[in-house]
Amino acid sequence: MKRIHTLSIALATLAAVQLCSCKKGLDYDNVSAMSPENVWKDSTMIQAYLSDIYGGLMPGWPFNGSDADEGISTPRSLDDYRRGIISVSNTNTKLDYQYIEKINYFLDNLQKAPTTVISAERNSRFAGEAKFWRAWSYWGMVRQTGGIPLILHTQDYLNKPSLFVPRNKTSECVAQIVKDLDDAIQSLPAVYPNAGQDYGRITKVAAMAFKGRVLLTYASPLFNPNGDAARWQSAYDACKAAMDAAISAGHALHPSFRNIWYQERNKEVIMVNQFWYPIHANSFNGVRAEPFTRDASNNNQPLLSLLLAFPKRDGTPMQFDVNKLNDPDYNTAFMNDFYTNRDDRFYATVFYGGIPYPTPDQIPPSYVSGNSYWNVWQYDAANNRYTNASIVIHPGMPGNPGITGFFDRKGLDTTVTSALVYQSGTDWPEIRFAEVLMNYGECANELGKSGEALQVLYSIRQRAGITPGAGNTYGITAATTAAIRDAYIRERQVEFAFEGKRFDDLRRWKRYDILNSQGGRHGLYITLKDGQMVTPADNIMDAPTRAKFTARYIDNLDGDAGVKFGLDLNHWFFALKPDQISQSQNVLLQNKEWGGSFDPLQ
Template sequence: MKKLTTIILAAGVTSIAVTSCKKTLDKQDLSSFTASQVYNDSTTTKLSVDYIYGQNQPAWFGNSNGSISTQLQGLTDEQYSDNAYVKGTVTVDNVTDIGTSNTSGNYVKIRTINMFIRDVNAGTLPDAQKKRFIAQALFWRAYRYFELVKLYGGVPLVLTPLDAVGDEAKAAALLPRNKTSETFTQIVKDLDTCIKYIPVKWPNNADYGRITQGAALAFKGRVQLTYASPQFNPGNDMARWQAAYQTNTQAVSVLSANGFGLYPKWDVTMWTTDGSSSGSRPQNPEAVLVTGYNTKTADIEANSNSYANNTVPKYIGTTGGSNQPTWDLARAFPMKDGKDTLTSKYSYSTQTFWKNRDPRFEQTIAYNGANWYVGGNSAYRIWTYQYYNKANSTSTTSSTEITGPTTTGLYLRKAVDPTLTGQNFLYSGTDWIEIRYAEVLMNQAECAAEIGNLGQGQEAYANLIAIRKRAGIESGSDNLYGLTANMNHDQMINAIMKERQIEFAFEGKRYWDLRRRKLIESTLNGKRRMGVIFQLVNNNSGTDYIQGTRDGLANTNFDQLYSTYFTVKTKTLDSYNIAYQTADYFFGIPTASLRNNANLQQNNTWGGPFDPLQ
């Protein structure tokens, strides 16, 4: 899809310059325009709000360019990474999202949004147009404050542009932190205003990707779910859960009434089907909140992403191959009857780990010998095994991967466009879906479970069943798709969290889920992440002796190939036990921020007086 047209606003909002254009008019030099000319005209105001979209839309994995969001997968058991968070060595200066300068960060983006709101209000557009433009800006202000509050707790709420010149102006800008409750209240207030004035769908295909009423409701549901969760709600105030339930239920209703729903099958087309079919109604009903990309490489409209290049193995022709699932994630998938490997009717062994698994396993994990439609080749098989490269030796091995062999033994295949080849891996146009309809169902199910709607047929069960049914899991004689009947609260919450781990693997959700439920320490601490080694059985030839026949052997009898030619064994990736700090549930305010603003207070979990639970 084409990205939304954008415009850069100068700091004083006295001139504008185009950064991405589609129409001839948009390509004109607009630098001589004044603020009144911009905000008295709907075309140039649209360019301005589109710039706000471009500044704030999350990229792949939900990356909002923050300290955490740029490395989300490596913070959990999804992917291996050596970092301060898993080591337990985080300090107050690691998480700098609150800002330590006046030129970048969340507050610079919030300032741009506040300036837009001020100037649209001062313009002469019809009232209805003003409200619709401002509604979009308010969504992104809520998004930015949510990014801050989930890291630190309450932060200073800046709702109008602050003057930047003069001692009095600088002193007035030294704002104290608002309470966490006040910050969440403001986020919800902004979203409520957005929901009131935003349409359920936009009229034109080119508006695909704009915020809709359903998307704003879904995001509000995510916000309220977080506020109700144990990280922010240790006293388990049920009013918070009830509010989150009501919002998510409304989101499901509005989205369902306007063409949104579960994509009919769980495969790569759930990601590569994008764009609009009628107005802003998506061709992919799953796509609730979307960041659009295209495959252009050299003109002013170019807006590609590097996801495929960073995911497909280097030896296929990319420079990446770094998105590598752990064995822990591979083991987490249930069997195809929806049961875990201990209770399933299907037997499980490490040697045949791929057999009879949840169909989402094959669509997420690329493993040695797997058939992976990639690089335009639907018959392609990926090989990651090691072989002995010296005759009569069992100590020296080489990888069948020519360059950049996988560290974990596995690759991520989720959402990789199979038609990309060669240099096109660098220019993927696959859209990022920040909120899928499946997440809205899962959010509603969690809230339902917390307020006691646990009966079979109510949302806690019904939504899990809908997601598992779409995934292709067997229904079973009880039509519960592998779920246990009559689960209590704790069992249902565990089932929901497990389902989120599988459904949203490598979508930037796992860390935030463990964090808000305060499960990071109990899930990860004391553990070391695991990889897998596929070893070619030694025949003392010192060669990769099946290289010319392996595809044929795999096509004929995959089970026999493995039992005859490979051993499968696990390996430890971490050299130390994961040791998350309890204090990390609310990060410390950076030293530079405290120096810049004497009115900021440090969190009490980092030696200060500010209570992030108030």
């Protein structure tokens, strides 16, 4: 993507050169605007056009843990949809064809470009990349609403009646998405010969992996409520082919889960948005703890449901019994397991108070490098309330300490201070090999191939540092299709925490009940025992220091019993925006769930 963004700048520079080339006097060529026809006379400009499509569609870091049961940002921020307050006006999706139009225009003109301008091989590759992005754009809308109008060529805006195109069936849209991806797979390399220049461009493996993601969702209960085995077979074939192609191209699980985000261009990365300062930087300011950031903070504070989801080092689940927390022995054992006996993914995903914050910030004398940042709690029995103890342990510490005591750690750029927070450069791997493996394993399970499904889970857990245990099962006890399915639900929650997948997974599984059963958003307050205090020099990983604390359950972090998960179990597809339906002169039909006649399952 570094190369891609450079080409976008080159296009702008070329335009500027042309704008300065006019002659004196009245007899001159008008170059006050770039002629679209000139793009197709220069292969560099053709590539720059394609790079602009990349720049507009390549996804970046998703800081959306509050969409499900991963994180909370502020109290009472749970939106209406998740509370079950839904209507056409607040549960709709806008159909956006901006980039589909650009891609169609690109493909139509690329097809006419002579070999004197662009070689046949390069032409085919560019077309494959563009078709991948067209499939990406269509799927982004189809997975929300079901079928939408398929427009595959440049429209004639002067022919007004032709602009009103009805919705295609969902099955037709998926078939076209798969066709575009198959075309891309045929024309793209598994690895680009010039990796230094072309790293970040879509590869054959990325196209195959995305095809597997699409067909997995299409086979899942959201689109396949009757469990058509043929769909699962198609998804299995696509996901296995993607896995095999990825392995052949040198992809594999990175041996260190934490370093997936810190060792760039590693073997796990299949589709990536590269970030670097100053051309294409990003920022983690929104998820950093407030004393160590600016302009935004405290988003994605982990909820109890996520904190407990990570298994113990032997692969067994964390045990948590609210009714036993008042038992000192139980509480101590829980605290020891919680902090010292977790798989590697816990420590790579969650920052907890009582260890050094992983950025180079210093706020002397409140906080200096090497000391622990304590974001923990005290209980005021007289007033029956909890207060954050950070300002007591760190006198003069500025900012809002947040509401959980835990923060999003995954991929956090640990090289920049708060003053340079907008200069972060951690790449975003949109598709990594772990997803390809788990997509394949999930499909295998639905077809009764339990051995294949379980082996994937073992591989994922082995990389997470979980011990093999008796029978080399890494703590997995599932044996039936239903039990293995549940194991995948739990494992994906942990493996892909804060990667923007949790809510989409729950939706495609039609498992909003997992959220609803939790009610409010729960928290875990690590609370100083009466009469106890720590200093910045202490560390919660030390047993004597940890003994000064007790774990307390917080039933509703929002502080409002009415703010809780209550998602509607009868509405799974989003509505079309009513104003788009009227603009289409009612050619677009509304989904059945919202009073229309269009069936997203056809």
